[in-house]
Amino acid sequence: MLIKTIFAGFGGQGVLSMGLNLAQAAMTEGKEVTYLPSYGAEVRGGTANCTVTISDEEIASPVASSPEFVVALNQPSLVRFQNQIQSGGIFFINSSITEARTTRGDIELIEVPASEMAEKMGNPKGVNTVMLGAFIKKSNLVSLDSLLKGLEDSFKKKPKLIDINKKALKMGFDLF
Amino acid sequence: MKKVYSRPKSLKKATFHYCPGCGHSIVHRLLCEVFDELKIQDRVIGIPPPGCSVFAYNYLDVDMAESAHGRGAAVATGIKRACPEALPFTYQGDGDIAAIGTAETIHAANRGEKITSIFINNAVYGMTGGQMAPTTLLEQTTTTSPYGRDAALEGYPIKLSEMLALVKGAAYIERVAVNSPANIKKAKKAIKKAFQTQIDDLGYSLVEILSPCPTNWKMSPIESWKWVDEVMSKEYPLGVIKDITGEKDAD
Amino acid sequence: MTKTLMYGNTAIGEAAIRAGCQCYFGYPITPQNELTEYMATHLSRRKGCAFVQAESEIAAINMVYGASLAGVRVMTSSSSPGISLKQEGISYLAACELPAVIVNMSRGGPGLGSISAAQSDYFQSTRGGGHGDYRTIVLAPSSVQELADLTHRAFDLADKYMIPVILLGDGMLGQMMEPIEFKHEAPRKLPIRERAVRGAKGRPSRIIKTFTSKPTEMEEINWSLFRRYQLIKKNETTFETYMVEDAELIIVAFGASARIAKGAIRNARAEGLKVGMLMPVTLWPFPYEKIKELGRDTKQFLVFEMNMGQMLEDVQLALEGKREISFYGRPGGVIPTPSEVLRVISRLYHQKGLKKAK
Numbered sequence: 001m002l003i004k005t006i007f008a009g010f011g012g013q014g015v016l017s018m019g020l021n022l023a024q025a026a027m028t029e030g031k032e033v034t035y036l037p038s039y040g041a042e043v044r045g046g047t048a049n050c051t052v053t054i055s056d057e058e059i060a061s062p063v064a065s066s067p068e069f070v071v072a073l074n075q076p077s078l079v080r081f082q083n084q085i086q087s088g089g090i091f092f093i094n095s096s097i098t099e100a101r102t103t104r105g106d107i108e109l110i111e112v113p114a115s116e117m118a119e120k121m122g123n124p125k126g127v128n129t130v131m132l133g134a135f136i137k138k139s140n141l142v143s144l145d146s147l148l149k150g151l152e153d154s155f156k157k158k159p160k161l162i163d164i165n166k167k168a169l170k171m172g173f174d175l176f
Numbered sequence: 177m178k179k180v181y182s183r184p185k186s187l188k189k190a191t192f193h194y195c196p197g198c199g200h201s202i203v204h205r206l207l208c209e210v211f212d213e214l215k216i217q218d219r220v221i222g223i224p225p226p227g228c229s230v231f232a233y234n235y236l237d238v239d240m241a242e243s244a245h246g247r248g249a250a251v252a253t254g255i256k257r258a259c260p261e262a263l264p265f266t267y268q269g270d271g272d273i274a275a276i277g278t279a280e281t282i283h284a285a286n287r288g289e290k291i292t293s294i295f296i297n298n299a300v301y302g303m304t305g306g307q308m309a310p311t312t313l314l315e316q317t318t319t320t321s322p323y324g325r326d327a328a329l330e331g332y333p334i335k336l337s338e339m340l341a342l343v344k345g346a347a348y349i350e351r352v353a354v355n356s357p358a359n360i361k362k363a364k365k366a367i368k369k370a371f372q373t374q375i376d377d378l379g380y381s382l383v384e385i386l387s388p389c390p391t392n393w394k395m396s397p398i399e400s401w402k403w404v405d406e407v408m409s410k411e412y413p414l415g416v417i418k419d420i421t422g423e424k425d426a427d
Numbered sequence: 428m429t430k431t432l433m434y435g436n437t438a439i440g441e442a443a444i445r446a447g448c449q450c451y452f453g454y455p456i457t458p459q460n461e462l463t464e465y466m467a468t469h470l471s472r473r474k475g476c477a478f479v480q481a482e483s484e485i486a487a488i489n490m491v492y493g494a495s496l497a498g499v500r501v502m503t504s505s506s507s508p509g510i511s512l513k514q515e516g517i518s519y520l521a522a523c524e525l526p527a528v529i530v531n532m533s534r535g536g537p538g539l540g541s542i543s544a545a546q547s548d549y550f551q552s553t554r555g556g557g558h559g560d561y562r563t564i565v566l567a568p569s570s571v572q573e574l575a576d577l578t579h580r581a582f583d584l585a586d587k588y589m590i591p592v593i594l595l596g597d598g599m600l601g602q603m604m605e606p607i608e609f610k611h612e613a614p615r616k617l618p619i620r621e622r623a624v625r626g627a628k629g630r631p632s633r634i635i636k637t638f639t640s641k642p643t644e645m646e647e648i649n650w651s652l653f654r655r656y657q658l659i660k661k662n663e664t665t666f667e668t669y670m671v672e673d674a675e676l677i678i679v680a681f682g683a684s685a686r687i688a689k690g691a692i693r694n695a696r697a698e699g700l701k702v703g704m705l706m707p708v709t710l711w712p713f714p715y716e717k718i719k720e721l722g723r724d725t726k727q728f729l730v731f732e733m734n735m736g737q738m739l740e741d742v743q744l745a746l747e748g749k750r751e752i753s754f755y756g757r758p759g760g761v762i763p764t765p766s767e768v769l770r771v772i773s774r775l776y777h778q779k780g781l782k783k784a785k
Contacts, residue, residue: 020432020604027432027606035432035604039458039542060690060765062603219626221496226638233634239624241496242636244519247489250481254493254501257477258450259625262497280489283482 001056003141004064008049008081009073009094014128018071019050021132021154025146026054034062047076054141069139071131073114075099092135094127110138110176117171126168133172144173184208186217188237197397199387200228202354203296204235206364211238214371221255221264223248225272228303229296232267246277249284252291263374265292270311271301274336281336285380288345292370293382295336298389299408306392310334313411318392333411337384341418347379349418353386355404359414369421378421386412430606435571435596438607439504439530440465442578445611447618448528449499450477452490456509457542458598459532463504475617484509488516488529495525496635498623500582504530506598507548508539510556517591518557522637522648526585526620528578529563530594532601535760543760544599544683549737552593553711560649562656564592564663565710567681571605577708579611586620588659595710597733599683599762656712665708666717670696674703675781676772677721679742680731681707683762688731690765695772699783702772710738718745727779728752731768733761751779 005022009015016037023035037050051064070085071092072078078098085091087106096115112134118126129151136142148166155161183189186208192201211217222240224232225248233240243251248266255264266273273281273295284291300318301307308321311333315324325333340346348370352363363385370381386408388400395403433441440462443451451466463480471478477494481487487503494501505513510531520527533548535541552565564584566577574596581592619625624633639645669689671677680688685706695702705721707714722728728750730739735758742752755771757763776783 023604024432027430033432033606036599036602039602057693058686058689059605060693061687061762062599063762063764065764218628221624221626230638233636237627237632239627239632240634240636241624242519242523242638244489244492244515247485247492247516250486250489251493251496253479253486254450254452254490254495255497255624256493257479257490258494258497258499258501262626264493279482280486283486287479 002053002059003055003069003139004051004053004067005069005071005139005141006049006051006064006067006081006084007071008047008077009128011046011048013073014125015048015073016050017154018128018132019052021147021150022136022142023052024150024153025142026052028146028149029142031055032057032059034059036062049077069135071135072098073127073131078102090138092131092138094131110134112172112175114172118168121168121171123164123168126165129165129168130172133169134175135172137173137176144169184212186211186237188235190234192235193231194228195391197388197390197400198228199296199298199354199385199389202360203294203363203385203387204232206360206367207294208236209364210368210371213368214375216263216371216375219261219263221262223251223264223266225266225268226303227269227272229267229269230303246272246275247280248272248277249280249289249291249293253284253287253289256289256291263292263371265294265371265374267294268296269302270295270297270299270309274310274334278336282340282343285340285343285346285382288347288379290374290377291380292374293380294367295382295384296387297384297412298387298392299333300389300392302389302392311412313407335412337382337417340382345379346382346418348373348381348421349384350416351384351386351412351414353404353409353414355386355388355401373421376421384412386414430608432604432606433571434461434602434604435574436461436532436601437465438571438575439578439594439596440469441609442575443502443528443582444469445609445613446579446582447500447614448502448582449475449617450491450494450501452479452481452487452494452501452503454481454484454487454505454509456506458534458601459504459506459530461601462530462532484512485515488513491527491529492516492519492523492525495520495527496624498620498625500586500618502528502530504532506531507533507536507545510548510551514557517563518555518559518561519637520591521555521561521563521652522559523635524589524652525591525635526589527591528581528585528594529591530596532596532598534598535758541760542598544597544733544762545758545760546597546682546684546733547735547737547758548595549710549732549734552595553713553741561652562711564588564590564659564712565595566592567595567708567710568600569682569686569706571600571603572607574600575607575609584663588655589622590655590659595682597683598760660712663709664712664714664716666714667706667708669704669706671703671705671721671725673701674725675701676703676727676729676775677725678702678704678729678731679707679718679738680704681710681738684731684733687763687765688768691768691772694765694769698773700772700776701782701784707738713741713745715741715745718742719747722746722750726750727775727781729771729775730754731771732756733763734758
């Protein structure tokens with residue numbers, strides 16, 4: 001198995017931490033993993049993305065030219081990455097704030113109203129976590145348990161946020 | 177019988193290679209007298225530059241390490257940060273400190289590095305054969321300003337010490353000369369104060385020394401001593417330029 | 428031991444501290460800033476340690492020179508354009524026989540170039556880089572784990588041979604995260620080298636210098652440096668091989684290219700193409716002998732680099748014109764994919780009429 005995922009969105013939507021949480025969970029499951037964020041001038045101007053590669057064997061390149069999965073949290077990311085996805089891959093979009101739908105017939109489109117869901121549960125910053133929950137349910141890359149454990153670690157310094165994020169993750173997970 | 181004059185302990189028994197009338201040998205001796213008087217011979221680390229004084233280690237009996245042209249202040253910073261109990265000082269000419277090493281010097285001073293710079297200003301590049309220095313006076317003839325330094329083409333004599341006085345981390349800056357017994361006495365006092373400033377951890381210290389270079393000025397030693405008084409010190413006035421050490425006198 | 432997910436750049440910083448690195452001097456430049464920031468966080472307030480953000484790369488390397496004169500373990504890091512500026516100081520370090528670790532997380536060039544990963548500083552790294560007749564040891568990691576391991580080794584080698592050591596990574600290795608484990612704990616007591624200038628306490632004064640007015644004296648210094656370089660060649664040449672035993676085609680690649688090539692080789696093998704790889708870990712000293720030895724059984728070689736063919740010249744030297752060498756390179760900061768390299772392998776295999784495995 002060698003699966004590449006790109007997470008993309010506005011800076012501040014938490015796309016980098018989404019990738020990081022997934023990478024962390026994959027590592028605890030004993031898988032090979034690389035995480036590569038966009039950097040330099042590319043991240044100025046408000047967009048960010050990162051690539052997570054998960055594999056059973058040594059990973060040759062952390063770069064994804066045709067990822068299996070793309071998670072787009074905003075419109076510019078949807079436009080930028082829709083044609084890069086591998087045929088047969090899955091395109092996860094935050095349907096709350098994206099308009100155009102892909103015209104590609106060779107990929108699966110998963111629409112997650114992540115912004116609305118996060119808003120509704122009173123955690124507007126939890127868009128990325130809701131989306132991550134939906135993502136792992138559909139992609140089956142890591143287990144919900146390892147992600148939940150990872151959340152505990154990453155919010156160690158802000159324990160108040162642990163429960164609300166666990167809730168957001170499960171809400172996304174239970175959507176499908 | 178009272179001994180009134182002897183070789184400083186920190187000065188090696190070697191004959192100076194400098195030209196007759198050159199200021200370097202006087203400054204070397206003053207440094208060694210100060211090392212002896214402050215009892216710091218075993219803490220001092222000298223950083224000589226490329227130039228006539230590259231061989232300073234043949235005379236100064238202290239730890240010494242060569243620097244690349246202009247980088248003295250950075251090298252001294254590295255030494256001091258790695259070994260705070262040491263007393264590194266740079267020995268730099270006008271081209272070294274005020275042309276190629278301006279950035280290193282200003283930023284070391286601005287960080288308030290506890291280091292000392294001895295700045296030999298003789299208004300020319302000495303060892304390379306008398307080319308124009310950043311401190312060369314207007315109308316002064318050198319091998320690269322053969323028609324005399326013209327401000328419109330070659331700019332003005334730069335006053336590094338005055339510039340450094342604006343830098344907050346600089347604690348003590350004085351300009352002296354070594355062209356008369358009276359001035360030499362003042363020069364020694366300034367050098368001593370500069371090292372005391374470093375010993376007391378007060379910040380960056382620098383002594384600019386107007387130093388005769390009869391060979392490249394094409395003058396006799398006597399003429400060159402006079403030129404320092406009559407011409408050079410008019411552009412570069414002698415005296416304390418900055419002192420925030422709390423009036424603590426080294427004497 | 429548990430693994431942690433870490434950026435390449437920060438892994439170097441942590442490994443350096445665990446190797447007893449006491450001083451760091453640097454200047455910001457992408458893509459290595461996380462390393463400078465890590466050292467600022469962990470060294471600037473640590474007892475007996477120092478961190479300075481210098482006014483330029485030139486100042487930074489000269490501060491490194493100063494700290495090395497004072498006998499401590501010291502490091503700087505930068506990326507290609509900044510490394511060009513550091514060459515003055517590296518030449519002085521080499522001449523004065525002073526150890527230091529210089530990290531180059533290289534990027535596309537020439538000029539200001541791109542901030543993506545490239546390997547175009549191979550010549551500069553392996554031929555000395557600055558003025559004068561000297562070499563530096565050059566280590567080429569290909570993963571975050573190797574960045575950490577080779578950082579530690581760089582400090583040891585620098586001290587053992589009194590020589591500056593270059594760790595040649597790139598923007599991709601520096602910016603990516605991988606799970607790693609550290610094999611060393613930070614030392615309780617920081618090491619101070621005996622040959623240093625720290626003030627002549629209880630010993631005669633000491634001079635560390637390179638300038639001499641006598642050419643014969645300078646020649647003697649060069650001879651002595653080169654005797655040591657011979658020793659380094661003999662003792663420290665390091666490489667890894669991957670599936671070379673039955674290989675019809677051997678890829679020679681280092682650093683990021685090597686890991687990309689490895690992925691291509693795994694897929695090539697699945698198709699029955701008998702491909703192997705030699706990865707130099709030390710770019711200087713270069714494993715000429717090993718490549719020559721591999722050339723006895725294998726007739727076809729492919730050099731793969733993220734540049735226009737720099738290590739290629741060393742492979743040509745090693746094989747002495749006796750074997751066919753092909754080259755595939757992507758310069759400027761383009762990161763080739765394993766499938767791209769696989770296509771090159773397939774084409775060569777067909778072109779050269781090589782035999783597939785049964």
